[in-house]
Amino acid sequence: MFHTSITRTFSSRYHSFTRLPTINQLFNNIANKTIKDKDIIPELNCHIQGIKILKNVTFLDLFDGTSSQPLKLVIDNNVPNPILNKLKMGQAISLSKWIIVETPDRTQSFELSQNSDSKIEILGDVQDGYPLQSKQKLTVPYLRSIPLLKYKTNYFASLIRFRSLLQSQLIKILTNQDFIMCNPPILTSNDTEGNNETFKTIPKNLNLTVSTQLHLEILAQSLKNVFTISPCFRAEMSDTGRHLAEFWMLELESTNLYKLDDLLNCVKYLMINTAESLLEYKDIDSILPNNNLLPLNTLNKDQIKERWLHVANPNNWKHITYTEAVDILKEHHPGPPIWGESLSSEHEKFLAESYFDKDKGAFVLISQYPTNIKPFYMKHCSTNDKVVDCFDMIFPGGMGEVAGGSIREVDIDILQKSIGTDKATDLDWYVDLRRLGSMPRGGFGIGMERLISYLFGLQNVKDAIPFFRVMKDKISF
Incomplete structure (x- = not known):
């Protein structure tokens, strides 16, 4: 069962301004035990900040600007997924029905994992040659020169x-x-x-x-x-x-x-x-x-x-x-x-x-x-x-x-x-x-x-x- 309080920015006497949660709210709700292991996130919009493809799984680092800690998404490569090969750094994506999996022994306290209902949708694609690649160490003057990114x-x-x-x-x-x-x-x-x-x-x-x-x-x-x-x-x-x-x-x-x-x-x-x-x-x-x-x-x-x-x-x-x-x-x-x-x-x-x-x-x-x-x-x-x-x-x-x-x-x-x-x-x-x-x-x-x-x-x-x-x-x- 999904805990609706995850989408609330303020205390319970206020209504949330937005329907969707932020990554920062996810981290806070996990820390406060408002949501827990095996809860389902109905929807989350974010950008791909990092991609790591292994033999059996693909890890995505997700970013929405609300937290300095990227959110890790784990995709099972053995489950047929036509969109997997289309994912690229910088894309805007929407996640629906992904599962909270607590990882107390790791740096990040939880990950998002998939079930049969989990979906990824590309909201905004990027052109080839996207300048912000995960392994690059860029300089501040260079980043200053690309204000759109x-x-x-x-x-x-x-x-x-x-x-x-x-x-x-x-x-x-x-x-x-x-x-x-x-x-x-x-x-x-x-x-x-x-x-x-x-x-x-x-x-x-x-x-x-x-x-x-x-x-x-x-x-x-x-x-x-x-x-x-x-x-x-x-x-x-x-x-x-x-x-x-x-x-x-x-x-x-x-x-x-x-x-x-x-x-x-x-x-x-x-x-x-x-x-x-x-x-x-x-x-x-x-x-x-x-x-x-x-x-x-x-x-x-x-x-x-x-x-x-x-x-x-x-x-x-x-x-x-x-x-x-x-x-x-x-x-x-x-x-x-x-x-x-x-x-x-x-x-x-x-x-x-x-x-x-x-x-x-x-x-x-x-x-x-x-x-x-x-x-x-x-x-x-x-x-x-x-x-x-x-x-x-x-x-x-x-x-x-x-x-x-x-x-x-x-x-x-x-x-x-x-x-x-x-x-x-x-x-x-x-x-x-x-x-x-x-x-x-x-x-x-x-x-x-x-x-x-x-x-x-x-x-x-x-x-x-x-x-x-x-x-x-x-x-x-």
Whole structure:
């Protein structure tokens, strides 16, 4: 008898969204004893990820993207089956009436075996020369070049599952801290960063947002703690492993975070708590990639978890001011900056990967940058008007700046002077916000692709987003 609970995604008080089970649900139901030996699976749709033909049996590795562990199907070669010789890697197939056979002495806890009613149907065939063959060790750059297929690999499907989990954990942590998730606009007249790196839209000459911060400030005045995870766009020509034209940011604003130390603690412990939540997630091994199916030069499960442990350790977090950073670089780096200049990516890399920890690197919060190299909305330091109360969060692993934030300027005169006359009209509303019972506040933005890249061990942010967009590449779909 087939146990209908196998098709239920949620607890018993919810109805399943789909009629068919997933491979991940099969594994979970076997582990929970919801289904057992000799139960029949009425139907399952999946792809063939591996084929091994022996004298008497054929083994198929089945994949549907929901688990890092392929599902093994055992076909008896002695039973006449006209479709057996037509099966190929990459095909989409449908199984009906296959039997659960528990295999407690093997790596996989069960297999699917056939009876007289078992059937296989090819739903979608593949052309000869299908590029994803089971014995190939492919590289990430090669897989990046075949976007129609790369998510049929164990590694990239795992990456999408991880991205989904990370976002859900961040949302859970923030909502538990009484933050309210909001949806600010993508079309705006603002250039939040003031670098003129916005995409213009026709005919209204509006911008695609580079940051939702200014709109979140409005919402924070009424709701106190707000955040969003939304797309942002920057028309910069940098073509590096750290830059995208379209990316996602977690942005947060709070009227409770109006002191720099509080803001620094918030971003630090958001990262620490997130890493801890990933380590504690009960089904994490089904999310992370299968160690036997990794592309070349990628991290395995244990190495990925080591990164999370590194983030979760408060001792690996350092805080210095910009001035202290310049002093360190003058003493230890061959090409130090002059005070008042931006820190280069090489400077940031030295601080995060060499100066504080030459082994695994450190997470460095650099605060109080010079006023002249930061945007207009940052609050001038009360004890030194040459710097602003802000920070950049620098990660090791080649990612550099992963987050940046500041206390927001509330003094109208200082703000108007920082904005300047050329932008005054577009930002009159932002100044007026200070005349409407304004509360002091602070916030920050975290680049999701850079964060994902570090936590998953990626070398290029192009791999951290499903379909990357950069200025120098042609967008073909």
